[in-house]
Amino acid sequence: MSDKNNKIPFNEDNYTHNIERNNERKLDRRGFMKTLVGAAGVFAVSSLPWGAVAAKELMGLGEKEYPHKKITDVSKLPIGDAVEFKFPGDHDDAILIRLSDNKYVAYQNACTHLRCPVFWVKEQGEMICPCHHGKFDVETGAPTAGPPRRPLPEIQVKVENGAVYAVRVKRYEA
Numbered sequence: 442m443s444d445k446n447n448k449i450p451f452n453e454d455n456y457t458h459n460i461e462r463n464n465e466r467k468l469d470r471r472g473f474m475k476t477l478v479g480a481a482g483v484f485a486v487s488s489l490p491w492g493a494v495a496a497k498e499l500m501g502l503g504e505k506e507y508p509h510k511k512i513t514d515v516s517k518l519p520i521g522d523a524v525e526f527k528f529p530g531d532h533d534d535a536i537l538i539r540l541s542d543n544k545y546v547a548y549q550n551a552c553t554h555l556r557c558p559v560f561w562v563k564e565q566g567e568m569i570c571p572c573h574h575g576k577f578d579v580e581t582g583a584p585t586a587g588p589p590r591r592p593l594p595e596i597q598v599k600v601e602n603g604a605v606y607a608v609r610v611k612r613y614e615a
């Protein structure tokens with residue numbers, strides 16, 4: 442009596458006996474690799490222009506100049522005082538501080554910790570973030586206390602015809 446029955450397939454008698462499995466696998470793998478390489482190639486070629494745009498944007502960021510924007514008249518900003526403004530966009534909060542006759546500093550004033558607005562405290566000579574007691578050096582924008590680890594982005598300004606203008610945002614140097 443045979444030990445075969447009709448229910449349990451045996452090794453030599455399974456349901457794929459009519460398929461050359463090794464060849465099937467090879468074909469599958471090759472086909473898959475071809476598709477993969479093809480897809481990667483198409484993706485690489487199609488993303489090239491964007492890579493170039495991104496690289497240009499990133500490299501240009503160091504000296505990114507925006508349309509100059511008048512912040513205030515020199516006569517309206519006494520030494521030691523600060524004024525808030527928007528730069529470069531209408532939603533980018535910034536602060537200009539007049540440190541001496543001819544010395545102005547300006548920063549984007551969203552705290553580099555969790556983006557609370559940073560204030561100039563004249564009496565203490567420091568820029569302070571009230572949210573978690575962060576402090577920044579007014580001369581450089583570097584964090585001096587509290588949780589912030591990165592400096593405030595500096596805005597380059599120029600004085601022309603009795604007014605102070607915002608010119609560009611300096612890139613953050615790690």
Ligand code: FES
Pocket residue numbers: 552553554555556557570571572573574575587588589
């Ligand atoms: S948001 Fe400024 S210290 Fe946390």
